Amino acid sequence: MSEAQPKTIPATDQVDLEAEFKASNIQEVLDKLDRELIGLVPVKTRIREIAALLLVDRLRKRFELTSETPTLHMCFTGNPGTGKTTVAMRMGEILKRLGYVREGHLVTVTRDDLVGQYIGHTAPKTKEVIKKAMGGVLFIDEAYYLYKPENERDYGQESIEILLQVMENNRDDLVVILAGYKDKMDRFFQSNPGMRSRIAHHIDFPDYRPEELVAIAKLMLASQNYHFSAEAEKAFAEYLKLRMKMEHFANARSVRNALDRARLRQANRLFGSKARALTKDDLMTLEAEDVLASRVFREGRLDQDRA
Amino acid sequence: MMTNPGNRLTQGQFSFLPDLTDAQITAQIKWALQHGWAVSVEYTDDPHPRNTYWEMFGNPMFDLKDPAGILMEINNCRKTFPNHYIRVTAFNSTRGTESPAMSFLVNRPKKEPGFGLVRQEVDGRSVRYTIHSYATDKAEMERY
Numbered sequence: 387m388s389e390a391q392p393k394t395i396p397a398t399d400q401v402d403l404e405a406e407f408k409a410s411n412i413q414e415v416l417d418k419l420d421r422e423l424i425g426l427v428p429v430k431t432r433i434r435e436i437a438a439l440l441l442v443d444r445l446r447k448r449f450e451l452t453s454e455t456p457t458l459h460m461c462f463t464g465n466p467g468t469g470k471t472t473v474a475m476r477m478g479e480i481l482k483r484l485g486y487v488r489e490g491h492l493v494t495v496t497r498d499d500l501v502g503q504y505i506g507h508t509a510p511k512t513k514e515v516i517k518k519a520m521g522g523v524l525f526i527d528e529a530y531y532l533y534k535p536e537n538e539r540d541y542g543q544e545s546i547e548i549l550l551q552v553m554e555n556n557r558d559d560l561v562v563i564l565a566g567y568k569d570k571m572d573r574f575f576q577s578n579p580g581m582r583s584r585i586a587h588h589i590d591f592p593d594y595r596p597e598e599l600v601a602i603a604k605l606m607l608a609s610q611n612y613h614f615s616a617e618a619e620k621a622f623a624e625y626l627k628l629r630m631k632m633e634h635f636a637n638a639r640s641v642r643n644a645l646d647r648a649r650l651r652q653a654n655r656l657f658g659s660k661a662r663a664l665t666k667d668d669l670m671t672l673e674a675e676d677v678l679a680s681r682v683f684r685e686g687r688l689d690q691d692r693a
Numbered sequence: 694m695m696t697n698p699g700n701r702l703t704q705g706q707f708s709f710l711p712d713l714t715d716a717q718i719t720a721q722i723k724w725a726l727q728h729g730w731a732v733s734v735e736y737t738d739d740p741h742p743r744n745t746y747w748e749m750f751g752n753p754m755f756d757l758k759d760p761a762g763i764l765m766e767i768n769n770c771r772k773t774f775p776n777h778y779i780r781v782t783a784f785n786s787t788r789g790t791e792s793p794a795m796s797f798l799v800n801r802p803k804k805e806p807g808f809g810l811v812r813q814e815v816d817g818r819s820v821r822y823t824i825h826s827y828a829t830d831k832a833e834m835e836r837y
Contacts, residue, residue: 514752517766518758520762556765559759
């Protein structure tokens with residue numbers, strides 16, 4: 387479609403990458419990403435690379451250097467609570483700003499939404515979901531459930547085949563993002579090599595470091611109009627140290643749950659001291675005792691006693 | 694007298710214009726989607742104006758954001774019924790309205806024989822008039 391571009395310019399001319407970059411508002415998106423998502427360096431690097439590629443593509447078009455639209459199907463792997471879904475939600479907006487997708491909405495589905503229950507049920511179901519996601523991003527959470535090797539009559543395979551076909555033929559219309567835990571996704575790709583090769587970007591979400599988790603906690607609190615007192619922040623860092631060693635630690639999700647419980651205790655504490663008039667700041671501050679009352683501290687000590 | 698050269702069927706929107714291109718169809722569907730109307734694809738080989746209910750090609754498509762999915766269905770329908778009339782209908786489900794808000798043809802048979810006028814003599818000198826599609830003299834699926 388390079389003929390349709392109004393601004394084709396002679397080959398000797400120069401283009402201003404800087405100006406194009408400013409005009410595209412991409413910096414704003416990247417800044418927002420930096421501000422609102424703590425850590426996740428490999429993810430941010432990849433998004434920056436994609437942004438650069440799409441921008442350079444746009445400039446190349448002006449010189450009538452056509453190239454195929456890049457495939458942007460992605461696979462997010464990582465432990466629970468590392469921000470896979472959160473980033474996917476952002477991806478729609480980012481890709482829309484970059485002019486890669488038309489609408490930028492996100493359709494989140496799991497196996498249930500794609501795979502039918504009887505013969506002939508799967509294809510229409512999958513196609514309906516795909517039609518809804520067109521112009522935006524189709525996010526398949528826990529994608530490895532699509533393929534169940536132990537059941538040879540499973541309809542998941544049919545769904546995968548339709549997805550593959552659409553990922554290849556309707557590249558301009560939608561971006562597919564698969565997400566799941568690393569080991570399970572690896573097994574999924576081993577049994578579906580076609581899927582692996584059609585996904586250009588495999589992005590691994592690293593676990594958060596303790597200081598990143600504290601930063602995340604502060605961000606979560608700020609968005610709900612709460613904040614830590616200085617001691618509470620120290621206590622929370624301490625809490626995280628203990629919690630990370632325990633099992634079922636789910637990174638940011640565990641942080642969110644811990645904060646929810648701290649809010650409960652804060653409310654209870656305020657309720658206990660109802661003799662006193664409360665200020666706005668009282669209602670917003672989480673104190674050290676709200677954090678320290680956690681079961682993690684008690685059970686941690688219990689464990690030590692037993693040992 | 695040829696008031697309608699080629700006997701082109703004139704039903705729904707844009708039917709007096711040359712056939713819409715895919716880009717134009719996309720733009721029209723986009724308009725429907727922006728209003729939150731559910732778009733569906735229908736086909737028939739009996740285009741009598743009183744034949745309101747055409748066959749549905751798949752379910753109506755709800756909650757779509759982008760016309761690409763509908764265009765895909767239209768093309769599937771064209772592939773299955775290359776010589777049928779195919780129309781796209783946008784249904785407005787707002788309470789109190791609950792009726793099609795748009796309807797336009799996206800596919801026509803290659804040759805359209807058109808309609809003939811039928812005169813029926815009744816009650817002495819009275820004459821009743823009706824129109825009859827030449828194509829419907831043949832069996833279904835053999836009409837165009």
